[in-house]
Amino acid sequence: MRRITCLTLFIYLILSIGLCHASDDDFEEDHEDSVENQLDERDDDDDWEEDDFDEAEDELEDRLEARFGHSDDIDDDLEDRLEDMFGEREDQDDDFEDELEEAFEDRFEDNMERQEQRLPERLDSVHQLAELDERLDDLEVLSVPDEYIELVDAEELETLRNAGVDIQSVEELESLGQLLVTFGDEDRPPSAELNHLYTLDGPVEKAGKAASDGTKNSDGGLLPLEAASYMGIDRPSPVALRIGMMDSSIDQLHECFTDTPVEQRMFIPPDSRPDYRHGTAIATVFSRSCGILEQSEVYNAVVFGRSARGAVVASAADLIRGLDWLLGVRPDVINLSLSGPPNRMLSAAIEQMLLRGIRIVASVGNDGAAAFPRYPAAQPGVIAVTAVDTDMAVYTRAVRGQHVQFSALGVGLRLAAPDQRFAIKDGTSVASALASAVLAQGHSVQQYEDSAIDLGEPGFDDTFGFGLLNIDKIMTSSGE
DSSP, rough: HHOOOOOOOHHHHHHHHHHHHOOOOHHHHHHHHHHHHHHHHHSOTTOOHHHHHHHHHHHHHHHHHHHHHHHHHHHHHHHHHHHHHHHHHHHHHHHHHHHHHHHHHHHHHHHHHHHHHHHHHHHHHHHHHHHHHHHHHSSSSSSSEEEEEEHHHHHHHHHHHHOOOOOOEEEETTTTTTEEEEOOOOSSOOOOOEEEEEOOOOOEEEEEESSSHHHHHHSSOOOEEEEEETTTOOSSSEEEEEEEEEEEOOOOOOOGGGTTTTEEOOOOOOOOOOHHHHHHHHHHHTTTTTTSEEEEEEEEHHHHOOOOTTTEEEEEHHHHHHHHHHHOOOOOOOEEEEEEEOHHHHHHHHHHHHHOOOOEEEEOOOTTTSHHHOBTTSTTTTTTEEEEEETBBBBBTTSSSTEEEEEEOOOSEEEETTTTTEEEESHHHHHOOOOHHHHTSSSSSSHHHHHHHHOSSOOTTTTTTTTTTOHHHHHHHOOO
């Protein structure tokens, strides 16, 4: 019975192939009837033999050959058709696999390229967070423990005394015309503010060597005047300027200050000792021998000292005292290469300075693009400056924000260091000093905004502000 079934299937397959080539419907009907009749007759015959199968098969082949040609041709035709079908399918599969592989490789390469581009930024962000965490550990808290301050007048002080608050000290600020009152944590007025702590925006320096001819830098760093050339200054400014600073101490014995007058007033706590690194570097920009100003006088309120724990910090009260002294000096500009949290009392003192026509410039800070705005740079009226390199790319550690007003060169500057050394320094504090020397030259802030070289996105943005400061365009437009 199995042999009959196989033969039936074989016959059906051959007939199907034949029907694909035949055009005569009578042939199909006649042969199907004939085959079926023979099968029916032989199924009823109990004496069905093996030879009868062969005979039927031979008869079917003869008929097919007579109608369509040799059976081998049919087999070949079927095989060719199947091979073509499978060949086309394999080609399609191969093409699809190639396209899929190419698409995967392209996406993988694009993703790897993006990751490689973002890796330095991520590593730098991690480094910034680690540095910030280390600074916080050094400071322990962002304010002097259990100490509050307030600016009051004489009448308000009398009211406080009558209220029985815990007054620890009262200090007269002659230039500001107010009293700086310090309170303890207990029995203090609700209007008092924490005595917050501030740090200098000074990065780690790379040691440099003094140039043999006094003008060229053998270590690859920019001299301040070379940096100022990007901002339209190609020679030391001949204008006599009074520059105010609030910083750490300046090493006045350094060769950069032999022909530049420097006056300093100390406002650091008694238990702190002077630190000369940052103040000396920043003051270099304002000097005649090493900087960009030919006739400057530098007035430095030394508010940053090294504490017993080793941290170089200044409190809001120290900064207010320094501002009071500088207001009496009447400088053309005050450079604040420092940053910290907002403080209402410090903000009030700065507001008094601004109302009296003192121009204040501050660095935006080196805590990274993800950091909150730092003060006093973020205070309205203060000119906030960020740093760029010679390719006009922003300094990677610079703080961003809508308060950023101008950009200045601040990467790779060769500045003075204690003990007759020089160092290559980066940072927004360096850019702030360079900007202060430019902004001190008497033009309106609006003129500086209009003449700034646009960087980054067109127009004002929170990375570069109005762009790179440029005094040459101001001179050209004013005919000077």
